[in-house]
Amino acid sequence: MEFGLSSEQSLLQDSVTRYLSEQLPLDEVRKVASGDVNDAAVWQGLADLGIPGLLVSEANGGLGLGSLDAAVVSEALGYHVTPSPFLSSAVIAPVALQTAGRCEDLLGSVATGELRIGAALAEGIGARADAGLTANGNTLNGKSLFVLDVDADQYLVATSDRKLYLVAADAAGLSRSPLSTIEKTRSTCELNFSNVDATLVSEDPGVFDKTWDAALVAVAADTLGTAQSALDQAVVYAMQREQFNRVIASFQAVKHMCAEMAAELEPCRAMVWYAAHALDEIPEEATMMACHTKAHLSEVGQFVTRTSTEVHGGMGFTDLVGLHYWFKRAGFNRQILGSPELLRERALSVTTLAA
Amino acid sequence: MDLSFGPEYEEFRTEVQQFIAEHGSKSPRQGGARDKEAIAWQKVLIEHGYAARTIPKEYGGFGAEPDIIKSRIIAEEFSKNQINTGLGGQGISMLVPVLLEMGTEEQKQEFIRPTIHGEMIWCQGYSEPGAGSDLASLSTKAELDGDEWVVNGQKIWTSTAHLADWIFCLVRTEPEAPKHQGISFLLFRMDTPGIEVRPLVDMTGDANFNETFFTDVRVPKHQIVGQRGQGWQVANAILGHERGSLAPPDAAQTRLNGVRKLMETETVGGEKLIDNPVYRDRLMKLQGRVLAMKCNDIRLLSARINKTQDAKLAGMIVKLQGTELRHELEALAIDVMGEIGLAYGDNPYLRGNGSWQYQYMYYLGLIIGGGTSQIQKNIISERGLGMPKEPKIEKKA
Numbered sequence: 001m002e003f004g005l006s007s008e009q010s011l012l013q014d015s016v017t018r019y020l021s022e023q024l025p026l027d028e029v030r031k032v033a034s035g036d037v038n039d040a041a042v043w044q045g046l047a048d049l050g051i052p053g054l055l056v057s058e059a060n061g062g063l064g065l066g067s068l069d070a071a072v073v074s075e076a077l078g079y080h081v082t083p084s085p086f087l088s089s090a091v092i093a094p095v096a097l098q099t100a101g102r103c104e105d106l107l108g109s110v111a112t113g114e115l116r117i118g119a120a121l122a123e124g125i126g127a128r129a130d131a132g133l134t135a136n137g138n139t140l141n142g143k144s145l146f147v148l149d150v151d152a153d154q155y156l157v158a159t160s161d162r163k164l165y166l167v168a169a170d171a172a173g174l175s176r177s178p179l180s181t182i183e184k185t186r187s188t189c190e191l192n193f194s195n196v197d198a199t200l201v202s203e204d205p206g207v208f209d210k211t212w213d214a215a216l217v218a219v220a221a222d223t224l225g226t227a228q229s230a231l232d233q234a235v236v237y238a239m240q241r242e243q244f245n246r247v248i249a250s251f252q253a254v255k256h257m258c259a260e261m262a263a264e265l266e267p268c269r270a271m272v273w274y275a276a277h278a279l280d281e282i283p284e285e286a287t288m289m290a291c292h293t294k295a296h297l298s299e300v301g302q303f304v305t306r307t308s309t310e311v312h313g314g315m316g317f318t319d320l321v322g323l324h325y326w327f328k329r330a331g332f333n334r335q336i337l338g339s340p341e342l343l344r345e346r347a348l349s350v351t352t353l354a355a
Numbered sequence: 356m357d358l359s360f361g362p363e364y365e366e367f368r369t370e371v372q373q374f375i376a377e378h379g380s381k382s383p384r385q386g387g388a389r390d391k392e393a394i395a396w397q398k399v400l401i402e403h404g405y406a407a408r409t410i411p412k413e414y415g416g417f418g419a420e421p422d423i424i425k426s427r428i429i430a431e432e433f434s435k436n437q438i439n440t441g442l443g444g445q446g447i448s449m450l451v452p453v454l455l456e457m458g459t460e461e462q463k464q465e466f467i468r469p470t471i472h473g474e475m476i477w478c479q480g481y482s483e484p485g486a487g488s489d490l491a492s493l494s495t496k497a498e499l500d501g502d503e504w505v506v507n508g509q510k511i512w513t514s515t516a517h518l519a520d521w522i523f524c525l526v527r528t529e530p531e532a533p534k535h536q537g538i539s540f541l542l543f544r545m546d547t548p549g550i551e552v553r554p555l556v557d558m559t560g561d562a563n564f565n566e567t568f569f570t571d572v573r574v575p576k577h578q579i580v581g582q583r584g585q586g587w588q589v590a591n592a593i594l595g596h597e598r599g600s601l602a603p604p605d606a607a608q609t610r611l612n613g614v615r616k617l618m619e620t621e622t623v624g625g626e627k628l629i630d631n632p633v634y635r636d637r638l639m640k641l642q643g644r645v646l647a648m649k650c651n652d653i654r655l656l657s658a659r660i661n662k663t664q665d666a667k668l669a670g671m672i673v674k675l676q677g678t679e680l681r682h683e684l685e686a687l688a689i690d691v692m693g694e695i696g697l698a699y700g701d702n703p704y705l706r707g708n709g710s711w712q713y714q715y716m717y718y719l720g721l722i723i724g725g726g727t728s729q730i731q732k733n734i735i736s737e738r739g740l741g742m743p744k745e746p747k748i749e750k751k752a
Binding site: 247254 | 356357358359424639643644646647648656657660661664669676731732733736739741742
């Protein structure tokens with residue numbers, strides 16, 4: 001019995017962390033956030049480590065690793081508020097295409113990072129009155145909101161009845177416009193479909209659900225890293241900042257805020273591990289765990305990033321320290337792919353009372 | 356990642372299941388100190404290695420090598436089949452481990468066998484009215500007079516003092532020494548002249564604890580564990596055993612299932628409580644927290660088996676998170692019941708024997724007892740996150 005990361009998984013996480021610590025200081029994040037550059041260079045750097053092809057099977061040209069591997073990478077990306085299309089192109093698209101067994105020939109270039117597949121799942125999770133997407137045969141009409149990755153070459157899109165299609169970004173009848181959000185490290189856009197020809201990936205809502213579950217765990221892992229960094233930064237800051245001739249880390253009011261963050265966050269690590277493991281190995285618990293984990297991490301991520309901001313005092317509120325990138329990253333992760341309330345409802349619907 | 360225990364352990368699980376099939380009907384539903392059925396059951400458990408499992412045979416135990424996975428399998432199977440896991444109490448859970456580590460051979464021979472068999476009941480004399488979170492400032496004193504210690508002072512929170520045969524007690528023997536180095540760990544009989552036990556009624560309406568007073572209580576000199584002045588180290592060795600066990604996540608899951616069942620069966624105005632989205636979300640929010648603690652628990656188990664895994668912080672947070680979570684779970688049950696949540700005592704509308712109301716209050720006690728939540732936060736921030744201690748304030752002369 002061994003519940004934890006294997007040495008290979010720790011090495012994988014270390015290599016991503018080392019790359020990001022060296023190549024992605026906060027100044028580089030700021031450049032992407034301000035729109036001076038896009039995330040292509042970071043994605044290329046991650047591609048050199050094989051990250052886009054993590055979940056792509058070896059037969060399809062990837063590394064053929066599992067959900068826990070994806071989770072530890074996602075955690076490292078969150079820790080460094082990394083601008084990248086990891087969630088859509090390296091998790092959502094490969095899981096959908098491989099589960100459906102369709103269009104897998106694309107995955108070789110996804111694995112090298114050359115092809116970016118964005119993800120438009122929001123309409124399958126809950127369409128707004130002013131959006132929603134319908135398919136008539138393979139022709140799509142409607143609108144999809146908060147689509148992940150404004151720079152993608154293709155999009156995996158969900159209709160309101162949870163069918164999945166693949167569509168090229170430059171397809172006739174498709175228009176794309178960026179949507180500004182609080183979170184500048186990852187981009188979203190809106191897609192408008194007017195009689196767009198698309199390739200069917202799957203009509204089976206089970207494929208949508210499996211893809212959604214994998215995405216939820218990856219987002220939860222990102223929040224784990226985001227919140228861990230926020231806590232670490234709070235402790236470092238409190239140990240340096242002096243007031244009343246003492247480091248503020250010696251005040252119980254400050255210590256207790258840090259202890260509360262650690263107490264909420266530490267169990268989340270095991271929860272993310274278990275949820276990721278369940279995706280691959282315990283199918284009967286996978287959806288329930290994915291929903292609870294993303295919902296719970298959303299609550300903890302919100303608590304930790306706001307508390308860390310408070311520990312930083314006035315500086316936490318400024319752009320100088322840049323802690324707001326972590327605050328907003330956790331906020332973005334909370335809202336996308338299902339709010340905590342929506343996910344808890346889904347978790348309840350898939351569980352019956354244990355004996 | 357490997358959550359299975361492996362074939363040899365599954366064989367052991369079958370053994371446990373066979374034991375339960377054969378003997379389970381004799382398992383008493385309850386049974387505290389002095390209960391004949393519970394004592395008889397304890398004997399059966401020890402003989403088969405399901406209680407006092409790792410305590411050496413020479414002291415009355417089963418004498419098995421420590422095996423974390425086997426202990427876990429026993430706990431799982433007993434819990435699944437609702438089988439009584441045997442006697443508890445502070446003698447078995449706290450004193451016996453310390454005697455094994457720090458007691459003399461005579462003390463081990465004299466005390467362990469009757470204690471684990473439920474024939475010798477103990478209470479713990481640590482806290483005092485003036486020494487709570489700052490336990491090391493305790494002032495109950497023991498002075499040597501010939502071959503006897505003479506104990507004077509007062510203890511509080513001495514659960515089972517009214518039933519106990521013996522007490523293990525922290526006393527100040529070296530008043531001139533620094534506070535942590537002036538304490539000794541004494542053992543003495545509760546029928547010694549000069550001891551008075553007064554029940555301490557708490558908010559539940561029960562007297563779960565006592566106040567215990569000592570007036571010139573004479574204790575034979577050799578009834579000390581460790582050396583004079585070493586009592587603090589002895590006590591700390593045991594406190595570590597206590598903390599994590601106050602709020603096991605599996606028990607929280609059982610209680611949560613109970614709230615869910617209540618919500619699925621109770622109706623108000625014709626509507627099932629589970630159909631109320633506000634209550635439902637509160638339930639599922641708590642379910643998420645329980646799951647996080649269950650996963651944390653698996654990690655802790657794994658770290659005990661695989662010594663290279665670091666789970667120090669994961670262990671430190673269990674008491675703080677677990678007790679708070681239980682309190683909130685019980686509170687939800689009360690809230691969903693509306694006015695019936697107020698029912699108590701002999702109220703005919705009581706649900707679940709009033710256990711929700713009782714546990715709601717009892718867990719508030721556990722948030723405070725065994726190291727308050729605030730003390731836990733000090734420990735997490737100082738030992739877990741490396742933050743400095745609060746500077747000491749000089750006492751005014």
